[in-house]
Amino acid sequence: MIVPFITGIIYADTFFFAGNALHVNIIFSIAFIFLIAFLFSFLIKKYPYRWISGFLVTGLFFCLGCGWHDWQLHQTNVAFSKEETVYKVMLSGYPEQKTNSLQFKAVWEGKNILLYFPKDTTALYLNAGDELLIYARISSPVGPLNPDEFDYRKYLIRKGISGTGYVPADQWMILEHHSWFSFREVAWNCRQKVLDFYRDAGFIGDNLSILSALTMGYKEELSEEIREAFSVAGVSHVLALSGLHIAIVSGMLIFLFNRIAINSRFWNTLRVLIILLFLWFFAFITGLSASVVRSVIMFSLLIISQCWNRQYVPVNTLLFTALFMLCFYPGWLFDVGFQLSFVAVIGILVINPWLSDRFLVKNVFLRGVWGAITVSVSTQLVTTPLVLFYFSNFPTHFLVTNFLVVPLLIPLILYVAVAMLILTPIPVIQSIFIGVLQLLLSTLTGIVRRVQELPYSSFDGIWIYPFEVILIYLLLILLVITLQKHEGKYMLTLFLVNFLLVGYRSIKSWEDKPGNSIVFYHLRHTPTIHCISSDGASWLSVIDSIPDTKQIKRSLLNYWNHIGLDFPDIVSGDYKSDYFIRKDLIVSFGGKRIVIAKDHFWLNRTTIKPFPVDYLYICKGYDRSLFLLAKVFQVEQVILDVSLSEYHRKKLEEECKELDIPFHSLREGFLKVEL
Numbered sequence: 001m002i003v004p005f006i007t008g009i010i011y012a013d014t015f016f017f018a019g020n021a022l023h024v025n026i027i028f029s030i031a032f033i034f035l036i037a038f039l040f041s042f043l044i045k046k047y048p049y050r051w052i053s054g055f056l057v058t059g060l061f062f063c064l065g066c067g068w069h070d071w072q073l074h075q076t077n078v079a080f081s082k083e084e085t086v087y088k089v090m091l092s093g094y095p096e097q098k099t100n101s102l103q104f105k106a107v108w109e110g111k112n113i114l115l116y117f118p119k120d121t122t123a124l125y126l127n128a129g130d131e132l133l134i135y136a137r138i139s140s141p142v143g144p145l146n147p148d149e150f151d152y153r154k155y156l157i158r159k160g161i162s163g164t165g166y167v168p169a170d171q172w173m174i175l176e177h178h179s180w181f182s183f184r185e186v187a188w189n190c191r192q193k194v195l196d197f198y199r200d201a202g203f204i205g206d207n208l209s210i211l212s213a214l215t216m217g218y219k220e221e222l223s224e225e226i227r228e229a230f231s232v233a234g235v236s237h238v239l240a241l242s243g244l245h246i247a248i249v250s251g252m253l254i255f256l257f258n259r260i261a262i263n264s265r266f267w268n269t270l271r272v273l274i275i276l277l278f279l280w281f282f283a284f285i286t287g288l289s290a291s292v293v294r295s296v297i298m299f300s301l302l303i304i305s306q307c308w309n310r311q312y313v314p315v316n317t318l319l320f321t322a323l324f325m326l327c328f329y330p331g332w333l334f335d336v337g338f339q340l341s342f343v344a345v346i347g348i349l350v351i352n353p354w355l356s357d358r359f360l361v362k363n364v365f366l367r368g369v370w371g372a373i374t375v376s377v378s379t380q381l382v383t384t385p386l387v388l389f390y391f392s393n394f395p396t397h398f399l400v401t402n403f404l405v406v407p408l409l410i411p412l413i414l415y416v417a418v419a420m421l422i423l424t425p426i427p428v429i430q431s432i433f434i435g436v437l438q439l440l441l442s443t444l445t446g447i448v449r450r451v452q453e454l455p456y457s458s459f460d461g462i463w464i465y466p467f468e469v470i471l472i473y474l475l476l477i478l479l480v481i482t483l484q485k486h487e488g489k490y491m492l493t494l495f496l497v498n499f500l501l502v503g504y505r506s507i508k509s510w511e512d513k514p515g516n517s518i519v520f521y522h523l524r525h526t527p528t529i530h531c532i533s534s535d536g537a538s539w540l541s542v543i544d545s546i547p548d549t550k551q552i553k554r555s556l557l558n559y560w561n562h563i564g565l566d567f568p569d570i571v572s573g574d575y576k577s578d579y580f581i582r583k584d585l586i587v588s589f590g591g592k593r594i595v596i597a598k599d600h601f602w603l604n605r606t607t608i609k610p611f612p613v614d615y616l617y618i619c620k621g622y623d624r625s626l627f628l629l630a631k632v633f634q635v636e637q638v639i640l641d642v643s644l645s646e647y648h649r650k651k652l653e654e655e656c657k658e659l660d661i662p663f664h665s666l667r668e669g670f671l672k673v674e675l
Contacts, residue, residue, distance in 0.1 A: 002323045004058045008065025009330045016073045017154060024071050031063035069330035076162040078111050084137045089115070090178070091130045094188045095123075097220050101166070106132075111162040113138060118169050127177075128188075134172040138165035145522035145669045148558040158331035191216050191285050194421070201420075201434050207441040213239045214410070215417050217286030226445075231391065232458040233451040234380070234398025235405050237344075240337060246279065246295035248414050250303070253278055276300050291341035297321040298345075314349050318342065336390055340383055347382030348375060351480065369403070376402040385464070385472040392561050393460045401451050405444060413440050463561040465508055471501040514538075514563045516590050516675040520617065520639050522666050526551055527598070527619035527641045530568065531580050531589040538568040539580045541587050543598050543619055545572050586613075590675040595633055597622040602632055610634035615673075618652060619643050626655040638663040639671065 015022050038056040092112070093105030101116040102123050115134070117123040126132075140163050141153040156164070195212055203211055209221040219239060230236040257271045283296045301317050322342055325332055332338045355374040361367040380398050388394060395401075416437045423430040451457060464472075478494040519530040527543040540552070547570065560567070575582045580589050585601055587594040593613040595602070598621040612634045618626075619641035626638070638656050640649050640663060649665060656663040664671050 001057065001061045002319050002326075004060075004062040005065035005323060005326060006333060008062040008067075009069045009326065009333050011062075012066040012070035012073070012330075013158075013334070016070060022066070022070045024067050024074070027063050027067035027070070031060055031067060034060035034063060065326070065330060068327075072160065072330060073157060076111070076157050076160060078140065078162045080138045080140060080163050082137075082139075084135055087134050087136065087138065088175070089113070089132050089134060091115075091126060091128050091132065094128055095126065102126075108138075112160050113162055114156070114164045116164070116166045117172075120169055122169070126174075129178045131175045131178060132172050133175055134165075134167045136165045136167045136171060138163045145666075146555050146559065147519075147670060147672070148562050149555060150558075154334070158334050160331070191218065194285075197421070197424075203438070203441075206445050207438060210239070210441055210445065211413070211417065211437070214245070214413060217289060217292070229445075229448050229452045231393065232395055233401040233448045234395030235401045235448065237340070238405060238410055240289070240291060245410075245414065246282075246292065246299055248411050249282055250275065250279060250299045252415070252418065254303075272303055275303060289337055291337045293325060294321055294338070294341050294345075297324065315346075318345055318349065336386070339386055343382050343386060344379045347378040351381060352378040354480070354484070368407075372403050372407050373399060376406070382473075382476065385469045388462050388464050389466070389469050392462050392558065393458050394462060395458050397451050397454055397457055401448065404447055409440060409444050409447075413437065413444065416440060461557075461561045463558075463564075465504075467504060468501065471497060471504065475501065509564065512563050514565055518589060518592060518594070518615075518673045518675065520641075520664075520666055520671045520673075521556060522642050522670050523551060523555060524642050527617075527643050528552070529587055529594060529596075529617060531587070532565065532568075533579050536565060537579070538565060539571050539575070539577075539582075539589075540568040541571045541582055541596075543596060543621075547572065592673070592675065595635075597629060600624065603628055605632050607632055612636075615639055617641065623648060626652050626659065626661075630659055630661075635661055637661070640665045640667070642666045 012022060034056050038053060038060060041053040041056055044052060087108055089106040089108045091104050092107045096103040098116070100119065102119055104115045104117065104126065106113050106115050115136075117126070141156040141161065143153040144151050194216055195218060198208055198211055206223070206226055209219075209223065209226060212218040213222055217240075222239065227236070227239075230239055253275045257275065260267075260271075279296045279299060283292045286292055298314075298317055298321050301321075305311070325338075352374050355378060356371065359370065361370045376399055380402075384394065416433055420430055420433040420437060423433060474497050475494065478490055478497060482490040482494055513534075514532050514536065515534045517532045519532065521528055521530065526548045528547070529541040530538060531541065532538040549570070571580075571582055573582070574584070581587070585596040585598070587596065592615065594615045594617055595613045597616060597618045600622070603624065610631065610633055614636045616629060616633060616635040616637070617639045618629075620643035629635075638652070638661055640652055642665075644652070649667065653663060653665065
C-alpha cells in the first residue's frame, strides 16, 4: 500500500509545483470507484484472477496519496496584496529566535503565515493567542533566486505556510488576548521551564546548546561551528532527536517499571499505558519532529505487542508507521529528517543482521564492539546517498566518533540529565550531577572537535543528481540480494545498473561542464559579478572591500559543486590576468565590458561621445539618476542589484523604460549570460 501511496504524493507534488492543476474531485471519485471494485473483487474466487484485487488496491492508494497531498497543497494558495496592508492576525505559535528577528506562526483568515518581528522588549512578550492588527506586506513564499539554491518556497508550502512578512516595530498593536490552550502550548511551556533550569544551573555556550538539543530537541542556540563540527565528525544525527533517544527513554521507563514486582493483567496494561503516555508527552515537548514521531509509533507498537503476546515484525511495523504518518500529513515525505530516519532504520533492520552474522564473536565486550560497528556501518551505508544529495559531504571518520559517542557518551548524558532533573528537591546531590554532566558535555565536544581536526576528516563539494540517488539505492538492494542468493541474474542486473549509473554520471557531468559565462547573483548584502572560464578558472568580482564570504558560500556553493567549479578568486580591486581584467570599476571578460556604479565615481565625467559598454551594474551606494550615467556610457543592458532600495529600484526601472534600455532586476532572480 505504501508504494503507490508515496508515488501518488510525488505525482501530485510534481504537478503542483510545475504549475499544472489536478482535479481533486475527479481523483477522489476514481478512488471511490477503485474501492467499490475492490470490495466486489472478493466475489471472484478463481486463482488466475488474484492480481485484480492487488491492482485495485494499488490504484486506490495512488489516488488517495495524489488527491490528499494535492488538496493540502492548494490550501496554501492566497492572493496577497502587493502593497503594505492592514491585517488582523492571531498568533498561533510561540517565538522562535532567529539571528536578527523573532519568528511567529500566525493565522489570517484560516491560512497559516510566518511573521517576523524585530528583537525588542515589546515583541518578546507576545504569546500564542494574541490577536494583532499589523501593517505589513505579506507575500507568498518565493522560489530560489540563485542557481541550485535551497527552495524555500517548496519547503514552506509543504509545511502548510501560505505567506511570510516582516512587521516593523511601530506597525503592530495588540487588540486582545484569547485563551489558546493546546497540547503544544503545554509542551512549549514545559520545554521552556527545562531550558530555563539549564541556564540557571550554570550551563552556557556549547554545553547549553548541545544539552538542549540532546534532551529537548531545541537546536536554535546551536552555533554554526558546532553544527559543522558534528557534521564533519559524522554524528550530526545525535543532535536531532530520533530512535536512539526514544530507545534510551523507553528503556529507562521499562527498567524502572519492571522493578515493581506485580504480576497481574491490570498492572501490565496500566504499565503499558503509563509508558506510552510518557513517550508521547516527550514527543510533544520536543516538537513532534518526523523522526521522533516515527520512533514513538514504532516503540508504542513494540510495547503493545509485547503486552498482548503478539509477534512483532519490525519491517512491517516500520512501513505501517510510514503509511500512518503520511496519511496524517503527506508533506512529511519531503522532510529530510523523515527520509533519513526511515532509511536508517531500514539499514539497521535489513543490512545489520547480515553484517553481524559474518563473524561469530564469543567475547561479550568484543561482541558489543562488533555490534556497534555493524550498526554504524549499516546506518551510514544506507543514509550516504541522501547525505551526499542534501549536504554534499561525506564524513570519513564516522566509525570512530559513532563508537565513542553513540553507545557511550549519549546514553550517559541522557541518564545524568534525567537524574539531575529528578533531584531538583535535593540541591546538594543535584549539584554533583550538574558537574558530572558539564564534564560529559565537554568531553563530547572535545572528541567531536578532535575528530574534525583529523586529516581528511570529510570529503566536501560532492554533487549527485536525484536520479543517481535512485540508482545507488537500486544498486544497494541488488547487492544485498546478490550476496544472499548468489544467482547470476542478480549479478548481471547489478552490473547493468552500475553501467547505467556510470554512463548517466558521465553524460550529466559533460552537460553541466562550465562554459565561458558571466553570472550576476541575487545576494542582498554582497553585490558580485562572477566571470567563469571554460577551463574551470573563475573570478568573483565583489563590490565591498570586505565581502561576506559566509553568505556567498551558503548561497552559491551548491551551484559551484554542481558545475564542478573550485572556489573562485575573490577580486575587490584592480586585477589583471590573461582572461579577466578589472580596472576603475570596469570589468572586462570574454569580450564584454561591465561598468559598476556603486557610488558617485562616474558622475561629472565628460566624454566626446558615450563610451560603449555591454552591462551597467547598479548597486547600493549609487542614489542618483540613470540619465547622468547615460551621458557617459552607451549601455546595452542595465543590471539592477537587489541591494538597491525598493524606491530607487522602481525609479531606475522607469528611467530605463524612458531611455529604451533593456534591464534586469536581480530582485527577480539571478542572471546568467552565456558567452
